[in-house]
Amino acid sequence: MAEETYKVVAVGGGPAAWSAAMYLARASMQPLVFCGDKVGGQLMLTTVIENFPGFHEGIDGGQLVLQMKMQAEKFGAQIGEEVVTGIDAKTYPFVITTDKRTVCAEAVVIATGAEALWLNVPGEKEFIGRGVSACAVCDAAFFRDKTTYVIGGGDAAMEDALALTRFAASVTIVHRRDSFRASKVMVDRVLANPKVKVLWNTAVERIVGSGKVTGIMLRNTETQEMSAESADGVFVAIGHRPTTDFLKESLGLDERGYVLTRLSASEKAQTIIPTNEDEFGQVLYPTMTNVEGIFAGGDCVDFRYRQASIAAGLGVMASLDAERWLEAKK
Numbered sequence: 009m010a011e012e013t014y015k016v017v018a019v020g021g022g023p024a025a026w027s028a029a030m031y032l033a034r035a036s037m038q039p040l041v042f043c044g045d046k047v048g049g050q051l052m053l054t055t056v057i058e059n060f061p062g063f064h065e066g067i068d069g070g071q072l073v074l075q076m077k078m079q080a081e082k083f084g085a086q087i088g089e090e091v092v093t094g095i096d097a098k099t100y101p102f103v104i105t106t107d108k109r110t111v112c113a114e115a116v117v118i119a120t121g122a123e124a125l126w127l128n129v130p131g132e133k134e135f136i137g138r139g140v141s142a143c144a145v146c147d148a149a150f151f152r153d154k155t156t157y158v159i160g161g162g163d164a165a166m167e168d169a170l171a172l173t174r175f176a177a178s179v180t181i182v183h184r185r186d187s188f189r190a191s192k193v194m195v196d197r198v199l200a201n202p203k204v205k206v207l208w209n210t211a212v213e214r215i216v217g218s219g220k221v222t223g224i225m226l227r228n229t230e231t232q233e234m235s236a237e238s239a240d241g242v243f244v245a246i247g248h249r250p251t252t253d254f255l256k257e258s259l260g261l262d263e264r265g266y267v268l269t270r271l272s273a274s275e276k277a278q279t280i281i282p283t284n285e286d287e288f289g290q291v292l293y294p295t296m297t298n299v300e301g302i303f304a305g306g307d308c309v310d311f312r313y314r315q316a317s318i319a320a321g322l323g324v325m326a327s328l329d330a331e332r333w334l335e336a337k338k
Contacts, residue, residue: 013112014040016330017104019092022049023316024306024323026076026115031327033083040086040113042106044121047089048073049121049307050142051316059146060316067228072316084156097258097299114337115330118259118267118297118304119323120251121194122314125268127159127244131215131338135242139221143314144168144243154240157224159212161185166194172243173203180237181206184229224324250308260298266311267304270294293333295326301337 018028021043032039051057051069058066081087090106101112124142126132132140141147144158148171158174161183172179181198184295187207188195198204207226213234214225235304250265260268271294295303305322307314 009109014038015334016098016114016115016117016327017042017102017111018042018117018119018327019095019104020049020117020121020178020306020308021047022051022073022119022121022322024119024121024308024326025117026073027320027323028119028305028327029080030076030083031084031324032117032331033080035331036080036084037331038084038086039117040088041080042088042090042092042104043077044091044120045089046096047077047238050124051152056150057146058149076320077313092254094254094263094334095258095302097124100301102301110125113241114301115334117304117310117323117326117330118252118255118302119306119319119326120308121309121319122248122250122311124244124318125249127212127246129212129335131217131221132242132244135215135217135221138219139217139240140215140242140244142244142248144171144176144208144245145315147241147243148172148175151176155238156180156241157182157237157239158243158245159183160247161188161190162245162247163190163194164247165196166190168243169204170201170243172241176203176241179204180208182191182212182226183253184211185209199331202268208212209290212242215239224249243277244304248307248311249292249315250311258299259302259304264311267297269304269309270296271302272309293329295322295329296333301330301333 016039018025018041029039029041032181051073056066090108094105096103101114152175154176156172158181169179173217182293195213209229213227216223227237252265303326305326
């Protein structure tokens with residue numbers, strides 16, 4: 009049996025979850041936040057963040073998360089450093105199970121984020137934040153006039169390459185195959201840029217450096233020939249995985265695992281989620297999932313931008329929708 013019932017439970021430990029928790033706490037909702045055992049998500053892999061509003065001199069990713077957490081706690085948010093293993097969305101109040109206990113909630117905000125897919129080659133984890141990155145939009149400005157490599161062949165890789173061309177001296181795309189899977193318009197735009205060159209049929213074997221990245225070891229997948237190249241930055245752009253496996257039996261997810269909300273653009277979202285409107289023709293509770301009373305925001309919803317400031321904003325939206333839905337339910 010559930011131990012306690014809370015008005016709102018937020019699930020996540022990144023900027024979306026803490027922003028939602030802060031707003032809910034200030035609204036006297038006394039939210040419980042299950043932040044898991046890895047508080048901070050992808051921000052914990054970022055040494056300096058310069059593009060989050062309010063920190064003109066930059067801030068360490070871990071410090072930013074800590075400040076968000078402290079702000080939410082200041083207003084009354086309760087913290088549970090527990091991993092949510094399941095949500096029973098067929099009962100009400102909703103039953104939330106963690107690795108330690110079971111609680112009930114009148115409303116739930118899902119803000120579990122997503123994690124970058126990595127190459128898992130030697131040197132990669134060692135140099136994350138010191139030349140290895142999974143977000144060129146976030147980090148490109150640190151590589152002005154530098155030699156950079158982008159690993160991947162999809163739209164994300166093309167976007168990263170274009171972001172880097174505004175700063176880096178050179179951008180080399182490394183792709184295991186002989187053609188990109190990205191959209192033609194993105195490929196044409198990238199290949200037309202004089203700063204970009206492509207290494208086809210090539211795989212990364214190792215990332216090397218001393219304190220920071222200084223080079224990359226590559227292997228031709230056809231000839232098996234090895235080569236060592238100088239590099240200042242390596243950007244891994246092979247995709248992201250939303251942290252939503254525990255929701256497969258509870259909520260509507262798209263084919264990649266992202267949570268579907270009333271704002272989602274896919275046909276599947278429009279099919280399973282009724283887009284109720286108010287008297288002004290505006291979508292009611294845009295962050296609501298296919299289950300009334302469960303809302304979602306942040307990188308577990310946003311597959312396009314994946315920025316901390318946007319995640320924070322989506323978390324605020326989810327919290328406001330949850331608050332208004334609870335008030336209307338009264």
